[in-house]
Amino acid sequence: MAAIPAEVLQKTTTQRIINDFAFVVxxxxxxxxxxxxxxxxxxxxxxxxxxxxKNLFPSNIKGLPTWYTIRASKDGYTARRATxxxxxxxxxxxxxxxxxxxxAGGVCIVPTDIRKKISPREDVIWYEVDIKTIMNTTxxxxxxxxxxxxxxxxxxxxxxxxxxxxMIWTALLANFGGKEKPAKMNMNxxxxxxQWSQENLAKEDPYHFEKMNATxxxxxxxxxxxxxxxxxFGGVHVVAWYPITPSTSLVxxxxxxxxxxxxxxxxxxxxxxxxxxxxxxxxxxxxxxxAGARSMTATSGPGISLMAExxxxxxxxxxxxxxxxxxxxxxxxxxxxxxxxxDILFAHFLGHGDTRQICLMPGSPxxxxxxxxxxxxxxxxIQTPVFVVSDLDLGMNNWMSEPFKxxxxxxxxxxxxxxxxxxxxxxxxxxxxxxxxxxxxxxxYRTVPGTxxxxxxxxxxxxxxxxxxxxSERSDVWMQNMTRLRxxxxxxxxxxxxxxxxxxxxxxxxxxxxxxFGTNEPAIIEARDWLKREGIETxxxxxxxxxxxxDVTEFIHNHDVVYVIENNFDGQLNQIxxxxxxxxxxxxxxxxxxxxxxxxxxxxxxxxxxxxxx
Amino acid sequence: MTSPARGKNTNVLGLTREDYKGGxxxxxxxxxxxxxxxxxxxxxxxxxxxxxRLVKFSGIGCSSKTPAYFLGRSHGFNALHGRMPSVAxxxxxxxxxxxxxxxxxxxxxxxxxxxQFKHAIRRNVPFVYIIENNxxxxxxxxxxxxTADEGQFLKYxxxxxxxxxxLALEAIIAGATFVARSFSGNAKQVQxxxxxxxxxxxxxxxxxxxxxxxxxxxxxxxxxxxxxxxHEISLHDIQVLAPDYVEGKAEITIEDPxxxxxxxxxxxxxxxxxxxxxSHDHDxxxxxxxxxxxxxxxxxxxxxxxxxxxxxxxxxLAESENLVEQGLTTxxxxxxxxxxxxxxxxxxxxx
Numbered sequence: 001m002a003a004i005p006a007e008v009l010q011k012t013t014t015q016r017i018i019n020d021f022a023f024v025v026x027x028x029x030x031x032x033x034x035x036x037x038x039x040x041x042x043x044x045x046x047x048x049x050x051x052x053x054k055n056l057f058p059s060n061i062k063g064l065p066t067w068y069t070i071r072a073s074k075d076g077y078t079a080r081r082a083t084x085x086x087x088x089x090x091x092x093x094x095x096x097x098x099x100x101x102x103x104a105g106g107v108c109i110v111p112t113d114i115r116k117k118i119s120p121r122e123d124v125i126w127y128e129v130d131i132k133t134i135m136n137t138t139x140x141x142x143x144x145x146x147x148x149x150x151x152x153x154x155x156x157x158x159x160x161x162x163x164x165x166x167m168i169w170t171a172l173l174a175n176f177g178g179k180e181k182p183a184k185m186n187m188n189x190x191x192x193x194x195q196w197s198q199e200n201l202a203k204e205d206p207y208h209f210e211k212m213n214a215t216x217x218x219x220x221x222x223x224x225x226x227x228x229x230x231x232x233f234g235g236v237h238v239v240a241w242y243p244i245t246p247s248t249s250l251v252x253x254x255x256x257x258x259x260x261x262x263x264x265x266x267x268x269x270x271x272x273x274x275x276x277x278x279x280x281x282x283x284x285x286x287x288x289x290x291a292g293a294r295s296m297t298a299t300s301g302p303g304i305s306l307m308a309e310x311x312x313x314x315x316x317x318x319x320x321x322x323x324x325x326x327x328x329x330x331x332x333x334x335x336x337x338x339x340x341x342x343d344i345l346f347a348h349f350l351g352h353g354d355t356r357q358i359c360l361m362p363g364s365p366x367x368x369x370x371x372x373x374x375x376x377x378x379x380x381x382i383q384t385p386v387f388v389v390s391d392l393d394l395g396m397n398n399w400m401s402e403p404f405k406x407x408x409x410x411x412x413x414x415x416x417x418x419x420x421x422x423x424x425x426x427x428x429x430x431x432x433x434x435x436x437x438x439x440x441x442x443x444x445y446r447t448v449p450g451t452x453x454x455x456x457x458x459x460x461x462x463x464x465x466x467x468x469x470x471x472s473e474r475s476d477v478w479m480q481n482m483t484r485l486r487x488x489x490x491x492x493x494x495x496x497x498x499x500x501x502x503x504x505x506x507x508x509x510x511x512x513x514x515x516x517f518g519t520n521e522p523a524i525i526e527a528r529d530w531l532k533r534e535g536i537e538t539x540x541x542x543x544x545x546x547x548x549x550x551d552v553t554e555f556i557h558n559h560d561v562v563y564v565i566e567n568n569f570d571g572q573l574n575q576i577x578x579x580x581x582x583x584x585x586x587x588x589x590x591x592x593x594x595x596x597x598x599x600x601x602x603x604x605x606x607x608x609x610x611x612x613x614x
Numbered sequence: 615m616t617s618p619a620r621g622k623n624t625n626v627l628g629l630t631r632e633d634y635k636g637g638x639x640x641x642x643x644x645x646x647x648x649x650x651x652x653x654x655x656x657x658x659x660x661x662x663x664x665x666x667r668l669v670k671f672s673g674i675g676c677s678s679k680t681p682a683y684f685l686g687r688s689h690g691f692n693a694l695h696g697r698m699p700s701v702a703x704x705x706x707x708x709x710x711x712x713x714x715x716x717x718x719x720x721x722x723x724x725x726x727x728x729x730q731f732k733h734a735i736r737r738n739v740p741f742v743y744i745i746e747n748n749x750x751x752x753x754x755x756x757x758x759x760x761t762a763d764e765g766q767f768l769k770y771x772x773x774x775x776x777x778x779x780x781l782a783l784e785a786i787i788a789g790a791t792f793v794a795r796s797f798s799g800n801a802k803q804v805q806x807x808x809x810x811x812x813x814x815x816x817x818x819x820x821x822x823x824x825x826x827x828x829x830x831x832x833x834x835x836x837x838x839x840x841x842x843x844x845h846e847i848s849l850h851d852i853q854v855l856a857p858d859y860v861e862g863k864a865e866i867t868i869e870d871p872x873x874x875x876x877x878x879x880x881x882x883x884x885x886x887x888x889x890x891x892x893s894h895d896h897d898x899x900x901x902x903x904x905x906x907x908x909x910x911x912x913x914x915x916x917x918x919x920x921x922x923x924x925x926x927x928x929x930x931l932a933e934s935e936n937l938v939e940q941g942l943t944t945x946x947x948x949x950x951x952x953x954x955x956x957x958x959x960x961x962x963x964x965x
Contacts, residue, residue, distance in 0.1 A: 219964035235950030237942040260952040267938040276733040283700025292943035293708035403961040449689040461692040
């Protein structure tokens with residue numbers, strides 16, 4: 001077996017390492033480190049350096065440990081790295097372990113009082129920060145001192161690694177929405193820490209940040225903000241929700257962007273209702289969808305569980321609505337602040353009886369924005385719930401992205417009959433029934449309440465019904481209806497293949513394939529480059545929708561070996577691939593992680609090398 | 615006040631009562647629920663309600679089947695057990711120009727749906743919420759519901775050891791501004807209360823005792839016909855005086871306004887509900903009296919019906935959401951998608 005390549009290459013201190021390293025900031029939760037970390041990420045981004053920031057936080061308001069990993073990559077790799085060269089050890093409770101995790105030659109930035117209490121390590125470069133002395137010289141009122149203490153590591157890092165103070169100021173000001181007073185208070189600490197470092201810390205490590213031009217024109221945004229914005233541009237009318245991590249910031253996003261949709265008198269065209277629970281949130285969006293609205297909710301696994309009954313009803317009564325599942329680690333309460341791709345199997349089949357729910361799986365903020373508006377068009381056209389299955393990593397972390405493209409297609413409400421169109425329909429077909437399949441695509445024409453025509457009404461129900469929406473318990477009627485629903489899902493598949501095709505990188509000469517979905521893409525891009533250097537050439541397909549597109553089948557059969565990479569414990573996409581494929585697909589190998597953290601290239605490379613060279 | 619012009623067998627819209635009917639009922643013959651469906655049909659016909667503007671909602675259970683049996687020209691949604699309030703909330707916030715009648719039962723509302731019942735009231739979703747209350751689960755063949763009498767005995771399930779939940783009281787506590795109790799055997803009162811409830815700008819709760827002729831109609835049950843017919847105490851004679859509606863074609867007699875036995879409840883839209891005291895000194899405009907009368911009824915086992923509580927409604931959900939006046943679902947596409955320039959501007963904020 002060949003040696004597994006080290007993620008962090010051994011580097012000599014004489015060699016300058018520029019814009020290609022990662023650091024982790026360890027702090028107690030609730031100590032105000034978010035501002036410091038955001039400012040660091042934004043400063044690097046403004047310096048034109050490809051960057052990502054991943055927050056690893058506890059389900060807690062104050063006190064438990066939190067880690068924020070920031071990676072700068074001149075080559076544009078944005079996946080999380082398993083190890084970092086630098087640690088900012090500002091949390092006594094975890095400092096020992098944090099220092100142990102450093103590679104040889106790593107760097108530790110640590111407050112003096114913490115340094116005294118942790119075990120020494122000879123092969124690490126230490127920078128001790130005398131927080132007390134720095135804070136004693138600030139103008140910050142004593143009430144605020146604790147809250148801005150974390151700014152000291154920003155100042156120290158500015159000195160050690162070369163972050164221009166003027167750019168830090170710009171980032172700080174942006175962080176406070178242009179408010180100078182809090183920005184100045186924080187900047188004062190940063191400047192003092194910077195000055196103190198210049199006088200007291202001699203540079204011993206090889207790491208440097210230098211300005212580049214790789215982020216110009218790009219944006220830095222979370223997937224939840226992107227999804228919220230997409231929904232606002234998609235014409236959402238009703239948002240009903242119940243707070244749950246990590247989905248809450250999606251609805252917060254809609255609240256923030258609600259102003260874009262106010263009329264001239266300042267009145268809202270989006271209703272945002274905080275429900276009493278996820279059951280009610282689902283009920284509200286189903287009721288709104290029935291009434292002709294574009295409705296959505298955002299939730300996570302526990303909420304999806306509670307919504308099973310309603311989404312089954314909506315599937316069967318054929319009511320459009322959109323459900324965002326920002327997946328976190330389950331089962332049960334699980335790891336509520338850790339990422340996962342563990343809901344995909346559940347979401348796709350959500351509802352008792354024979355249901356297949358449409359799922360869209362975004363892998364970037366751009367896709368979260370696009371699926372934000374497109375999900376409504378799909379829900380309206382297919383007349384069914386649409387699940388957007390994102391995850392905590394995309395939802396809550398800042399990702400670099402191209403600016404979003406304005407929706408390329410006009411709003412599509414699908415087959416809705418107003419009074420006039422209903423009259424025409426009746427003239428043409430002799431009658432109208434809600435579930436009549438006159439186009440043979442499985443999709444009926446619907447009316448909505450408020451349609452002024454004596455024949456417009458129908459009774460929506462989850463019980464067995466005829467094409468006229470009349471209650472029926474007859475087996476033949478039931479079978480006809482289920483057959484039509486299956487036909488409708490075929491129509492859905494074709495629509496999805498057209499609107500949201502799989503992401504494919506295929507060369508017929510290569511016989512090893514990788515299939516994944518969602519947010520693993522950055523890690524896989526990096527892993528493929530890495531594997532190439534190891535002599536393993538791979539093709540790539542990212543599934544973006546369920547029901548599964550046909551090109552996935554083709555891709556599977558065009559390879560000798562296919563690795564199905566996903567971030568859950570049981571290999572759920574792999575299971576779905578098996579459900580969809582009756583043919584022999586024994587050459588599929590499930591590589592499923594599910595450790596609560598965003599995927600890393602190292603994990604993928606290690607697994608594939610192990611398989612290939614065993 | 616004069617009666618609006620209308621034909622002999624038609625209402626103000628020129629429609630017959632037949633036009634307000636729904637499908638044929640599949641409930642047990644003699645079911646109290648059918649009589650309520652009839653009163654809804656009559657009320658809508660008499661009031662000249664435009665059916666296309668009205669939506670019917672229900673949960674699951676015998677009562678929840680009934681929206682199929684009235685107002686056949688109105689959209690309806692037979693939702694999930696206990697979850698009708700959220701479905702109605704979603705629809706009515708999506709299109710605030712709609713009006714709604716919701717039908718639920720004591721199982722649907724008093725057990726699984728208690729939370730949604732109270733939260734819809736709390737948000738003041740404008741709809742008429744009818745509980746067809748028979749104290750028993752019918753479709754699953756006769757289990758106690760949460761409104762069954764304490765100490766009651768049923769053949770298979772034995773004695774009920776738990777106190778009955780009073781849904782009218784729960785409604786008042788949750789913040790309902792229109793709460794009535796009635797008896798499906800008292801058609802005239804049901805229709806008057808329905809008429810007034812339809813005009814209420816908020817959640818109007820009607821707890822209507824509606825006997826189950828199959829599982830809970832023994833004279834010893836307070837939810838039975840024999841019991842109701844013998845024990846019902848109407849609090850008031852009710853007359854609804856609306857600008858465009860005259861109840862049951864009856865002659866309106868102007869009462870002496872100083873008559874101490876007359877209470878006039880002024881509703882938001884100018885409707886006056888005139889209550890003539892019958893047996894009991896109750897002013898529904900007092901929350902304290904409303905709670906007292908319900909507690910007295912519980913304590914002394916009295917079956918008191920009528921308008922229990924009324925207050926000037928709070929703002930509705932659509933108002934608290936500061937929504938545009940027209941239904942959101944009727945907005946043109948141009949109002950649903952901000953411009954490309956607006957997106958550019960937002961993008962710059964993230965650069």
